[in-house]
Amino acid sequence: MGNRVTRGDFEWVYTEQPHTQRRKEILAKYPEIKTLMGPDPHLKWIVSGMVFMQFLACYLVKDLSWKWIFFWAYAFGGCINHSLTLAIHDISHNVAFGNKQAKWNRWFAVFANLPIGIPYSASFKKYHIDHHRYLGGDSLDVDIPTDFEGWFFCTPLRKLLWLFLQPLFYSLRPLYVNPKAITRMEIFNALVQFSIDLIIYYLWGLKPIIYLIAGTILCMGLHPISGHFIAEHYMFLKGYETYSYYGPLNWLTFNVGYHMEHHDFPSIPGCRLPMVKKIAAEYYDNLPHHKSWIRVLWDFVFDDSIGPYSRVKRLCKLAKES
Numbered sequence: 001m002g003n004r005v006t007r008g009d010f011e012w013v014y015t016e017q018p019h020t021q022r023r024k025e026i027l028a029k030y031p032e033i034k035t036l037m038g039p040d041p042h043l044k045w046i047v048s049g050m051v052f053m054q055f056l057a058c059y060l061v062k063d064l065s066w067k068w069i070f071f072w073a074y075a076f077g078g079c080i081n082h083s084l085t086l087a088i089h090d091i092s093h094n095v096a097f098g099n100k101q102a103k104w105n106r107w108f109a110v111f112a113n114l115p116i117g118i119p120y121s122a123s124f125k126k127y128h129i130d131h132h133r134y135l136g137g138d139s140l141d142v143d144i145p146t147d148f149e150g151w152f153f154c155t156p157l158r159k160l161l162w163l164f165l166q167p168l169f170y171s172l173r174p175l176y177v178n179p180k181a182i183t184r185m186e187i188f189n190a191l192v193q194f195s196i197d198l199i200i201y202y203l204w205g206l207k208p209i210i211y212l213i214a215g216t217i218l219c220m221g222l223h224p225i226s227g228h229f230i231a232e233h234y235m236f237l238k239g240y241e242t243y244s245y246y247g248p249l250n251w252l253t254f255n256v257g258y259h260m261e262h263h264d265f266p267s268i269p270g271c272r273l274p275m276v277k278k279i280a281a282e283y284y285d286n287l288p289h290h291k292s293w294i295r296v297l298w299d300f301v302f303d304d305s306i307g308p309y310s311r312v313k314r315l316c317k318l319a320k321e322s
Contacts, residue, residue, distance in 0.1 A: 009150055009309040011235055017135040017314070019242070019263040026264065026280045033265065033279060039098040040090070040269035043254075047087045047096075047112045050080055054115035058200055058208035066207075070218075073211050078219025079252065081116050081212065085124075085220070086228075086253045086270075088112050092125040095269035110189050114196050117213035122189040127174050132266050136233075136241060137316035142174040143233065150309035159301045160222070162308060166229060167220040225249060227293020230300050232259045234310045237288050241312035244277075245290040257293075260284060 027033060057077055061069055088109050090096070097104040109121035127142050134140040149169060153162035162169070174180075200208050220226055231245050245257030255270035256262070261277055261284065268276060277284045290296050300306050 010144075010311055010313040011238070011241075013136075013241075013312055013314050015314070017241070017263075019135070019260075022283060023264045026276075026283055030279050033268075033276060036272045036275055037265070037267045038095075038269075040095050040271050042271070043087065043090065043096050043269065044108060047084065047091075047108070050084055050087070051112060051115055054080055054212065055200075058204055058211065061211045062204040062207050064207065069207050069211050070214055073215035074218045074223070076215075077115075077211055078215030078217075078223065079225060081216045082219040082223070082225045083252050083254070084112050084116060085120065085216075086256045088121045088124060089128065089256065090254050090270050091121075092128050093266050093269075095267070099267075106185055110192050113189065113193060115212055116216050117193075117197065117209065118216065119186070119190040119193040122183060122186040123174070126180060126183065126186070127178070130178070132263065133319060134316040135263065136312045136314045138313050139178055140316055140318075142177045144177075144311050144313060145169070145308035146173060146177065150307065153308050156301050159307055163226070163230075163297065163301070164221045166226065167217050170220070170229075222297075224294050224297070225253060227290075227296040228253060228256055228259075231257070231290045231293055231296045233312075234300065234306065235312060236290075236296075236299070236306060236310070240288050243289055244284070244287070245293060245296075247291055247293065249293055257290075260287060260289075 054077060057072070057080075061072060064072070091105050091109045091112060094102055094105045096108050106122070106125070109125065113119065113121040130137070130140050131143050136144065138144075149162065153159050197209055200212075220229075228245065228249075231243055233242055235241060236243065242260050242263055244260045247257065250257040255273045258270070258273035258277060261268075261273045262270070265273075265276055
């Protein structure tokens with residue numbers, strides 16, 4: 001990946017992200033991949049089913065004891081909510097209704113957000129664009145931990161705590177690293193979300209609200225599905241900044257595990273990413289990848305060579321300046 005210079009403990013590189021060049025090469029060799037781009041006609045129905053499943057769960061848990069509220073939040077509801085955050089990830093690339101219906105995608109993401117309990121979709125969209133455009137970009141890609149996170153969460157116990165608190169860092173880090181003005185869509189997202197929360201509270205009380213929010217926090221923290229946060233871009237092998245995972249949890253996560261393929265072709269919906277790997281197999285089969293998100297979490301905690309600092313960083317020019 002070119003010459004590397006250590007600055008702090010991140011892996012600083014002075015080359016462009018690898019996905020740009022690989023995308024060009026693959027499209028030149030396999031132009032038929034362009035036919036995979038475009039909306040997923042099934043996504044809106046799958047997401048709608050998940051949203052209404054969670055509303056039904058809110059009714060079913062309203063009279064449970066607190067221990068069962070938290071059990072079902074972790075074992076079931078949180079899995080659905082985490083899956084919905086990954087549906088929102090796909091929707092942020094306009095794959096629910098296509099690029100020509102961008103507003104429909106934004107509004108549908110707000111709908112997919114409802115069981116998550118807290119407004120998320122509009123802010124995610126705002127920052128996720130930068131994650132693709134400026135992958136690893138210093139002060140631009142808010143997916144990168146801060147220096148404090150890298151410095152402090154460096155022992156197994158502290159890294160375990162960091163995984164548990166990951167939703168907190170994930171939501172607050174952008175405000176510190178790359179603060180942006182609040183958009184009208186974010187205000188709309190918050191008003192709709194809190195209105196639905198109030199309706200649920202009025203109909204069924206506090207327990208369904210706790211079920212939803214606790215599930216979101218728990219399953220985006222220390223949970224097998226959350227292995228994807230670490231698996232995607234943490235540098236388990238020097239010189240490789242993006243990794244795919246080809247295991248069964250892709251069925252629950254809209255194929256977010258096909259992450260190299262996704263960064264190469266972000267406009268291709270998750271349901272078609274396995275076809276990218278099949279068509280351009282020689283570009284992916286020999287790249288390092290993960291087989292287990294649970295193993296990823298285990299290695300992250302107990303391998304002294306891996307931690308929040310294990311990320312590639314680069315200096316990027318803003319698109320408007322280039």
